[in-house]
Amino acid sequence: MKNYSVDKIRNIGLFSHGGAGKTTLAEAMLYTAGVTDRMGKTTDGSSFMDFEAEEIKRQMTINTSIVPIEWKNHKINLLDTPGYLDFIGEVVAAMHVVDTAVILVDAVSGVEVGTEIVWERAEDRHAPRMVIVNRMDRENANYDKALESVRSAFGTKVAPVLIPIGSQANFSGVVNLITKKAYRYLDASGKNFKEEEIPAGMADEVENYRSMLIESAVEADDELMMMYLDGAEIADEQLKSAIKTGIITDKFIPVACSSGTKNIGAAQIMDFIVENFPAPTDMPKVIAHHAETKQEVELTANPAGHLAIHVFKTMADPFVGKLTIFKVLSGTIKTDSNVWNVNKGRNERISNLFVPKGKRQENVLELVAGDIGSIAKLQDTTTNETLGEKEFPLIIDPIHFPEPCLSVAVEPKTKGDEDKIGTGLARLAEEDPTFSMHKDTETKQIVISGLGELHLDVMIGRLAKKFGAEVQTVEFKLPYRETIRSKVRVEGRHKKQSGGKGQFGHVWLEMEPKEDGYEFVDKVFGGSVPRQYIPAVEKGLIEITAKGVLAGYPVVNIRVALVDGSYHAVDSSEMAFKLATHIAFKKGFALAKPVLLEPIMNIEVTVPDDYMGDIIGDMNKKRGRVLGMEPIGRGRQLVRAQAPQAELFRYATDLRSMTQGRGSFKMSFDHYEEIPAMIAEGIIAAYKSEDEEQ
Numbered sequence: 001m002k003n004y005s006v007d008k009i010r011n012i013g014l015f016s017h018g019g020a021g022k023t024t025l026a027e028a029m030l031y032t033a034g035v036t037d038r039m040g041k042t043t044d045g046s047s048f049m050d051f052e053a054e055e056i057k058r059q060m061t062i063n064t065s066i067v068p069i070e071w072k073n074h075k076i077n078l079l080d081t082p083g084y085l086d087f088i089g090e091v092v093a094a095m096h097v098v099d100t101a102v103i104l105v106d107a108v109s110g111v112e113v114g115t116e117i118v119w120e121r122a123e124d125r126h127a128p129r130m131v132i133v134n135r136m137d138r139e140n141a142n143y144d145k146a147l148e149s150v151r152s153a154f155g156t157k158v159a160p161v162l163i164p165i166g167s168q169a170n171f172s173g174v175v176n177l178i179t180k181k182a183y184r185y186l187d188a189s190g191k192n193f194k195e196e197e198i199p200a201g202m203a204d205e206v207e208n209y210r211s212m213l214i215e216s217a218v219e220a221d222d223e224l225m226m227m228y229l230d231g232a233e234i235a236d237e238q239l240k241s242a243i244k245t246g247i248i249t250d251k252f253i254p255v256a257c258s259s260g261t262k263n264i265g266a267a268q269i270m271d272f273i274v275e276n277f278p279a280p281t282d283m284p285k286v287i288a289h290h291a292e293t294k295q296e297v298e299l300t301a302n303p304a305g306h307l308a309i310h311v312f313k314t315m316a317d318p319f320v321g322k323l324t325i326f327k328v329l330s331g332t333i334k335t336d337s338n339v340w341n342v343n344k345g346r347n348e349r350i351s352n353l354f355v356p357k358g359k360r361q362e363n364v365l366e367l368v369a370g371d372i373g374s375i376a377k378l379q380d381t382t383t384n385e386t387l388g389e390k391e392f393p394l395i396i397d398p399i400h401f402p403e404p405c406l407s408v409a410v411e412p413k414t415k416g417d418e419d420k421i422g423t424g425l426a427r428l429a430e431e432d433p434t435f436s437m438h439k440d441t442e443t444k445q446i447v448i449s450g451l452g453e454l455h456l457d458v459m460i461g462r463l464a465k466k467f468g469a470e471v472q473t474v475e476f477k478l479p480y481r482e483t484i485r486s487k488v489r490v491e492g493r494h495k496k497q498s499g500g501k502g503q504f505g506h507v508w509l510e511m512e513p514k515e516d517g518y519e520f521v522d523k524v525f526g527g528s529v530p531r532q533y534i535p536a537v538e539k540g541l542i543e544i545t546a547k548g549v550l551a552g553y554p555v556v557n558i559r560v561a562l563v564d565g566s567y568h569a570v571d572s573s574e575m576a577f578k579l580a581t582h583i584a585f586k587k588g589f590a591l592a593k594p595v596l597l598e599p600i601m602n603i604e605v606t607v608p609d610d611y612m613g614d615i616i617g618d619m620n621k622k623r624g625r626v627l628g629m630e631p632i633g634r635g636r637q638l639v640r641a642q643a644p645q646a647e648l649f650r651y652a653t654d655l656r657s658m659t660q661g662r663g664s665f666k667m668s669f670d671h672y673e674e675i676p677a678m679i680a681e682g683i684i685a686a687y688k689s690e691d692e693e694q
Contacts, residue, residue: 159217
């Protein structure tokens with residue numbers, strides 16, 4: 001691939017609700033541009049973009065795939081992102097590096113939940129946008145209806161630039177409203193089309209849509225707006241200029257149409273991209289910070305500027321190993337050079353520089369500001385870090401990924417695979433910032449966390465495929481606690497004498513509730529328990545409170561005092577006093593109104609106003625309590641609540657179901673509370689049953 005100057009680079013991402021045909025349209029663009037020699041399909045596993053085993057198996061995009069397209073002396077870096085909410089982390093990363101977000105809408109369904117979510121992401125970044133009404137060949141496809149749903153949802157700055165010739169089975173081409181030319185496709189290849197005059201039967205439709213286009217586009221240019229309001233004719237060149245300015249300034253959003261399956265419209269869309277989409281030089285300055293002075297530094301896409309590279313993705317490539325994928329924000333990076341990892345303060349050697357091309361990597365000698373590339377086998381660099389110059393170290397603000405919100409416990413299918421599983425899961429967590437794993441020191445379970453059931457299922461599949469380690473999900477063990485509600489005084493005596501040296505230990509303990517934590521108090525007077533045995537009593541208490549009496553959970557919020565006891569000059573020992581302590585504690589715990597405690601979580605739920613009743617009702621069913629609500633704009637509310645962790649295992653799934661995917665939440669531990677008696681009885685019974693079996 002030849003080198004391209006910054007002004008010839010276009011970074012675009014395809015975003016949509018799941019199933020709108022992003023990957024199929026991407027395949028059509030690749031084929032039309034000659035990147036591939038045939039149209040790949042997700043349905044038969046031949047897709048150029050969806051090449052990972054899990055993607056082929058599930059026939060869906062899971063990873064953002066990147067391919068550069070050379071088109072009319074420009075380089076289009078095309079990023080195809082997942083549409084399913086479980087993989088929103090890929091969308092977030094891609095949205096940070098593209099210069100234009102191309103949002104696909106299904107010609108039958110119009111605006112869907114996923115459309116709204118990616119639109120908000122783009123709007124938050126003030127990203128230039130384009131809408132494509134895709135799958136125009138589908139039965140019941142309706143461009144007018146789809147366009148109306150977009151304008152209704154996102155406003156009148158959205159207007160058509162390419163409209164369809166025909167629809168459904170008769171979809172055969174597109175009309176460019178700017179040039180007033182039609183493009184009729186001649187065969188199924190999608191490469192053969194002819195430019196012609198607008199079909200006679202479409203004259204009124206074209207005129208109406210062109211008026212809509214002009215009315216929206218002139219909003220970007222005050223002078224043109226005045227001309228338009230005065231009734232003056234807007235020339236084609238003026239309209240083109242207003243469209244380009246409007247896209248760059250986010251004042252105008254063009255709408256095109258296509259069929260990825262029939263490859264109709266891909267060529268005209270790529271023409272529009274190179275003519276009207278912003279180059280990296282047109283984008284706002286990026287604010288970086290000097291790592292040492294902490295001063296702000298404004299970065300432009302200047303190949304001669306200080307080197308600043310933002311790593312937005314890390315993945316394991318089966319051929320070249322660990323791949324670090326990045327965007328050059330400033331400067332130029334060259335092969336056979338050194339870069340400085342500013343976050344870690346370490347040098348990294350660039351032996352090979354690539355541009356990603358689906359599952360392949362193509363060698364290049366250099367990449368300039370504004371371009372996207374990859375490096376193999378970097379030792380220390382991970383996602384969200386900055387590479388640059390040691391002499392002028394710059395830090396780029398990190399991408400804020402969604403936090404994992406659904407956790408499950410897993411165990412090896414084969415004994416002895418623990419190390420392999422730990423290594424594999426750690427590598428997967430390094431690749432995907434929305435996935436995490438840890439081993440719970442208390443329950444001894446391996447816990448994995450992600451953004452949904454599908455996300456975790458895919459990660460388990462990857463673990464097996466990439467690292468040869470198979471796991472199965474098991475019941476999640478909650479970290480319950482035990483405590484007491486009243487004060488007692490109890491005796492513990494351990495006596496064993498069967499000839500020779502025996503065992504004798506005797507203690508009196510006072511046990512009472514404590515507001516927080518655990519405390520041992522020595523109240524022995526007069527030597528009834530010799531000083532050398534008191535540490536044994538304390539050790540015995542530490543042992544017995546680590547695995548409580550009711551259901552085997554740690555005992556908390558208790559004060560235990562050693563108040564009296566006795567000893568035998570020959571038979572007493574540390575072990576005897578430890579055992580006496582165990583006896584006393586078990587007896588006293590049972591008498592002191594013991595209770596089980598469960599973890600209570602703080603939860604913050606963000607939902608559209610329309611779903612507030614469902615959220616509050618569901619929270620009440622989950623034994624939760626709502627602490628407060630506040631509006632946060634865009635017709636959304638923030639609900640603050642507390643609920644038992646036992647009720648929130650599947651909250652990510654429940655919330656998605658209740659809000660059709662529009663809700664989100666954050667959760668954190670707050671405190672422990674007593675479990676209702678009926679629930680506690682079930683937990684205790686299950687523990688006793690398991691204990692008897694063992």
